Amino acid sequence: MGWSNWSGLEHASPSRVITPGSLDEVIAAIVAARDGGTTLKAAGTGHSFTAIASPGSGTHLLPGRMTGIVAVDREAMTVTARAGTQLKTLNADLERLGLSLHNMGDIAEQTLAGAVSTGTHGTGGLLAAGLSAQLAGFTIVTGTGEVLSCSATSNPEVFALGRVGLGALGVLVDVTFMVEPLFALEAVEQPMSWEEFHGSFDAMTAEAHHVDAYWFPHTDRLLTKRNTRLASLDETEPLSATKAWFDDNFLQNTAFGTLAALANLAPGVIPRMNRMNASLLSPRTYSDVAHRVFVAERRVVFREMEYAVPRADGLEVLRECRRALDASDLRISFPVELRVAPADDVALSTAYERDSFYLAFHTHHAAEHRAYFALLEPILRAAGGRPHWGKIHTQDAASLAERYPRFAEFVALRDRLDPDRVFGNDYLRRVLGA
Numbered sequence: 001m002g003w004s005n006w007s008g009l010e011h012a013s014p015s016r017v018i019t020p021g022s023l024d025e026v027i028a029a030i031v032a033a034r035d036g037g038t039t040l041k042a043a044g045t046g047h048s049f050t051a052i053a054s055p056g057s058g059t060h061l062l063p064g065r066m067t068g069i070v071a072v073d074r075e076a077m078t079v080t081a082r083a084g085t086q087l088k089t090l091n092a093d094l095e096r097l098g099l100s101l102h103n104m105g106d107i108a109e110q111t112l113a114g115a116v117s118t119g120t121h122g123t124g125g126l127l128a129a130g131l132s133a134q135l136a137g138f139t140i141v142t143g144t145g146e147v148l149s150c151s152a153t154s155n156p157e158v159f160a161l162g163r164v165g166l167g168a169l170g171v172l173v174d175v176t177f178m179v180e181p182l183f184a185l186e187a188v189e190q191p192m193s194w195e196e197f198h199g200s201f202d203a204m205t206a207e208a209h210h211v212d213a214y215w216f217p218h219t220d221r222l223l224t225k226r227n228t229r230l231a232s233l234d235e236t237e238p239l240s241a242t243k244a245w246f247d248d249n250f251l252q253n254t255a256f257g258t259l260a261a262l263a264n265l266a267p268g269v270i271p272r273m274n275r276m277n278a279s280l281l282s283p284r285t286y287s288d289v290a291h292r293v294f295v296a297e298r299r300v301v302f303r304e305m306e307y308a309v310p311r312a313d314g315l316e317v318l319r320e321c322r323r324a325l326d327a328s329d330l331r332i333s334f335p336v337e338l339r340v341a342p343a344d345d346v347a348l349s350t351a352y353e354r355d356s357f358y359l360a361f362h363t364h365h366a367a368e369h370r371a372y373f374a375l376l377e378p379i380l381r382a383a384g385g386r387p388h389w390g391k392i393h394t395q396d397a398a399s400l401a402e403r404y405p406r407f408a409e410f411v412a413l414r415d416r417l418d419p420d421r422v423f424g425n426d427y428l429r430r431v432l433g434a
């Protein structure tokens with residue numbers, strides 16, 4: 001069965017597809033691949049835009065039978081789930097248990113293993129923006145078939161280096177997240193001018209727990225979304241279905257998809273279309289259980305590049321990207337997403353030891369993304385930017401080593417855990433150098 005990722009950019013034809021249901025079956029599959037001199041790639045849901053999850057022509061290990069919560073520790077406030085569980089399933093199960101993750105990204109389709117392996121993050125956050133920084137432990141089967149239980153106290157060096165593991169160290173079989181009691185968020189969505197956004201960004205991020213913003217290229221308009229924790233779950237006023245304009249009618253709906261698709265044929269209309277889309281935005285406030293506020297559906301398929309730059313430089317980098325885009329003849333229909341994250345201690349996290357500002361650039365899947373990303377990537381790289389491991393970028397091991405202080409240690413750990421490159425693929429050869 002062929003494989004392709006969500007955005008449709010990457011394809012592969014694995015020679016064998018397996019769906020293990022037990023630890024022993026995972027070990028057997030890895031040992032068989034190693035003995036046969038072939039590769040094995042664990043699949044998530046294919047939501048990475050890069051070829052990081054490509055199985056090539058080797059064995060493809062599907063996650064469908066490795067799902068569900070296996071342990072809840074209310075004293076330690078941790079929950080262990082099998083690695084193939086989708087985030088949306090975990091969110092629903094946690095809600096039933098009166099529990100929640102601290103923070104997450106803007107969709108929940110990904111598997112837990114897939115999300116942590118590429119450093120998936122949200123915005124802001126009391127503890128962290130990234131899911132890997134919320135890990136308390138994981139169990140991994142290495143390229144030699146060894147099972148390692150990893151936490152701050154058990155195999156601590158693997159835990160320290162492997163929470164964003166790029167699928168390069170082994171197959172994750174379970175992951176343990178730190179959790180907290182279920183909580184509610186109030187979301188305030190407010191359109192803003194470019195000037196107003198730049199003038200109020202620091203105050204917004206200081207006051208709200210999570211700030212997300214979308215700039216409409218070729219316009220002076222942004223939509224900001226500020227999420228703040230409520231004292232009680234009883235205070236929530238969820239969005240009625242009819243009022244769900246932003247999620248239903250802007251980011252993911254067919255009208256926007258159709259407009260964007262048409263705009264590909266006549267890019268000259270895009271600035272006017274973006275101005276019209278931005279002018280349709282109006283402020284609104286709603287509140288709900290946290291994961292329903294964090295997450296939105298995305299039905300319009302797109303391509304994406306995202307970089308993390310030092311938090312203090314973020315707005316200037318954004319202005320530089322705008323100057324470059326304005327000076328080019330490119331016409332971009334998709335908004336640029338802006339988020340922030342506190343520093344964390346995960347070796348290959350884009351926020352490793354650095355408060356970070358994220359800039360994410362999107363194009364409609366049928367539009368040409370290469371020229372757009374090639375225009376802006378040098379600006380992001382020059383700003384010390386670290387690319388999202390699951391989103392399109394052109395960096396290689398040499399340039400990434402300069403950006404991650406513990407890069408060499410990660411590579412050495414990989415040499416130890418996967419000496420025969422059972423988990424290797426072209427993407428990992430590029431970003432890890434072998």
Ligand SMILES: Cc1cc2nc3c(=O)[nH]c(=O)nc-3n(C[C@H](O)[C@H](O)[C@H](O)COP(=O)(O)OP(=O)(O)OC[C@H]3O[C@@H](n4cnc5c(N)ncnc54)[C@H](O)[C@@H]3O)c2cc1C
Nearest residue numbers: 044045046047048105106110111113114120121167172390
């Ligand atoms: C619409 C959309 C919205 C997104 N929003 C965000 C966002 O808000 N924030 C953000 O940071 N990112 C976001 N992403 C990126 C996405 O979160 C990451 O690319 C994530 O890795 C996808 O998870 P997945 O389950 O699809 O994994 P895949 O893309 O299938 O795989 C990712 C990696 O995980 C590895 N892997 C999977 N399972 C295992 C396992 N059991 N053991 C070891 N390795 C494993 C794979 O081999 C691969 O290396 C978004 C992507 C899309 C398409």
